[in-house]
Amino acid sequence: MRMGKTSMRVLVIVMSAMLLIAGCRSSDGASDAKGTPGQAGTSAANASATPAGDQKAPVKLKLAHGWTGEVPMAAAFEPAVERFIAENNYITLTVETAPGNGIREKIVTEMAANAPPDVFLHWGVRDTANYIVNDRLADLTDLIAQDPEMQGRYIDNAYVSSTYQNRIYGLPIEAYMMTFLVNERMFQEHGVKIPETFGELKEAVTAFKKKNLVPIAANDGTTRAMLTNLADQVYGDSLNDKLAGKEPYGQGLTRVAQLANELIELGAFPKGMETMGTLQALEMFNAEMAPMYFQHSWTLGNIGKEIIDQVRVIPFPKIEEAQQPYLTAGVGYFVYISKQAYADEQKREAAWKLAKYLAGPEVGKDLEEIAGNPSPVKLERGAGIHPVLAKALELRDSGKVKVFPDHNDLLSSEASAAYNDLKTRLYLKDITPDQYAQRFQQAISTHPNKAFE
Numbered sequence: 001m002r003m004g005k006t007s008m009r010v011l012v013i014v015m016s017a018m019l020l021i022a023g024c025r026s027s028d029g030a031s032d033a034k035g036t037p038g039q040a041g042t043s044a045a046n047a048s049a050t051p052a053g054d055q056k057a058p059v060k061l062k063l064a065h066g067w068t069g070e071v072p073m074a075a076a077f078e079p080a081v082e083r084f085i086a087e088n089n090y091i092t093l094t095v096e097t098a099p100g101n102g103i104r105e106k107i108v109t110e111m112a113a114n115a116p117p118d119v120f121l122h123w124g125v126r127d128t129a130n131y132i133v134n135d136r137l138a139d140l141t142d143l144i145a146q147d148p149e150m151q152g153r154y155i156d157n158a159y160v161s162s163t164y165q166n167r168i169y170g171l172p173i174e175a176y177m178m179t180f181l182v183n184e185r186m187f188q189e190h191g192v193k194i195p196e197t198f199g200e201l202k203e204a205v206t207a208f209k210k211k212n213l214v215p216i217a218a219n220d221g222t223t224r225a226m227l228t229n230l231a232d233q234v235y236g237d238s239l240n241d242k243l244a245g246k247e248p249y250g251q252g253l254t255r256v257a258q259l260a261n262e263l264i265e266l267g268a269f270p271k272g273m274e275t276m277g278t279l280q281a282l283e284m285f286n287a288e289m290a291p292m293y294f295q296h297s298w299t300l301g302n303i304g305k306e307i308i309d310q311v312r313v314i315p316f317p318k319i320e321e322a323q324q325p326y327l328t329a330g331v332g333y334f335v336y337i338s339k340q341a342y343a344d345e346q347k348r349e350a351a352w353k354l355a356k357y358l359a360g361p362e363v364g365k366d367l368e369e370i371a372g373n374p375s376p377v378k379l380e381r382g383a384g385i386h387p388v389l390a391k392a393l394e395l396r397d398s399g400k401v402k403v404f405p406d407h408n409d410l411l412s413s414e415a416s417a418a419y420n421d422l423k424t425r426l427y428l429k430d431i432t433p434d435q436y437a438q439r440f441q442q443a444i445s446t447h448p449n450k451a452f453e
Contacts, residue, residue: 014214056090059350060342064110064117066103069277072301073174073373075357076366084357092227111136118341119358121173124161124332124409125451126416132164138342138425141168143352150356155331158306158376161409162334164451170334171359174367175299178316178328178406180224180390185310186291194314198259198376201317204242205268208291218269218289219276223423224408225294225328226316230256232404233322243410245448249441257426257433259319264427274424300388301372313391317402329396330405331376334361411449418443 067077085093097116098106102129103120110116111131121130128249131137144150149410154172162170187194187204195201205215232239234252241247264268270276270284278299285293286304293315303311315325335358341351357363364375365384372386374393380391395401408416422440425431431439 032301040249043338053085056375057346058092058348060092060094060346061093061119061350061354062096062117063099063354064103064120066098066100066121068097069099071369072099072298073367074130074262074371075301076370076373077363078365080358080363084354088353089162091354093354116338116340118338118347119334119354119439120267120338121358122170122334124168124334124337125164126161126409126411126413126449128162128169128336129164129413129451132169135341137247137338137350139167139169140171140337140338140355144168144171147356153374153378155378157405158331160405161330161332165453170336171355172331172333173335173359173363174298174333175331175376176329176333176406177374177392177396178229179251179295179297179300179313180316181293181303182314183285183288183307183310184311184312185307187290190291192291194312195317196314198317198319202262202266204292205266209267214270214284214290215266215292216263216267217281217284217293218273218295219278219281220274220424220427221275221278222269222281223293223427224406224420225296225427226260226263227256227423228328228407229316229326230259230319231407232326232402235318236323236402239404239407240410242451243407243444245444247398251437253437253440254434257436260426261384264429274427282373297389297392299373300374300392301370301386303372303388306420308387311388311391313395315395320436325401327396327401327403328406329403330409332406332409354426357429411444412447412451414447415443418447 032118059070063081065077065092068071081093081095083099085091096106097103103122107116107120107122116136126136130152153191155175158172158175158444159168159170161173162168184194190207192204192207193200195204209217233254234256235242235249238247242249245442270281270290270332273281278295279302282293282299282302286302290306315327318325335355337348337351337355341347359377361377361379363377364377367375368375368379368381368385372389374389381393385393396403408419411419419440422431422436422443
């Protein structure tokens, strides 16, 4: 049964008579009304319906998330929430949804009204820094450190984007990669070499343009993915301090914009891509109107079944001076607990249990197998994993690419807004590569990310 898209409320009242039916308590079934965090479950297997003899006091929670509707993650996430409700009969859970980016506006509104959800899904501290500064989010650092179930659960650096001044505020729920996909059949059919270098990419773009095809299925987010990857290649390991505003970019940033501009001038992308939805761009790739696609990995679950076998995941082509190709990858989405819920000892236990479950192995496995979306949880992956996701993870973990996170995750919200505006204006040729570089540097200098202080 699918959960309602706007709200869901499940209320289970455990009658006192059930205690009589259940019989005597077992010797190790002492009640834990306070809910020690280390005893909370992390999956359906160990978060099963609370036995009557182990009854906890009823508690009400509100969960808010954007993984609903046509978002690929909904197919895995919404049933997982239903399971949690069914298996934790002492928790009355109200679920509120706002598809996609709508969750941002919803959280802003509820925070302003001092009525935040107890648990919610959101991006990293770039978007939640104001809530942290204003003491609206629970600091989870100590809960994580004290809970044995959390030790070694996630991939390396999973907490980077939910850490503010060395304190952790969110549990990782979604890993990501910026994946460059090619349709091998189309390359073979048209006699075009699959590109390994940036020069070969330009040659492929030119060849497919002559065939009246859109070379790269893309939308506005593709421009950011491209600029990120090129900057990684130009700057390498020195990039962290530049993104944090600790040292200037220099002329390399102009070169990055010039390289991106070369693809724009060749007509590599569809007209009007700045207004195109992500899944609209993917549909061009699915329909074989474009032989290449460069986007966020959350779209992998929507790769057309008819073309899955001919889709290959490759590194974004390497510029000549780069030592090796880069893959943009990290963790960008998290589960948060409000400070209000944390301050209530009874709610704290239930909220922690819910957060751990949502950011745990069972949900992580479903996200990968059902939605084709990478999980930050260390999982034993088998044949059930989505085939294109399996290819992307194989590349990420192959040692053939260097991995660096999305620059947007390392910027302040103000610098990020400037970045997103500038990359669109660069695509529209409203600004020159040099103006892009100067204004991006100015945005970082004026609004450094205080999370790294």
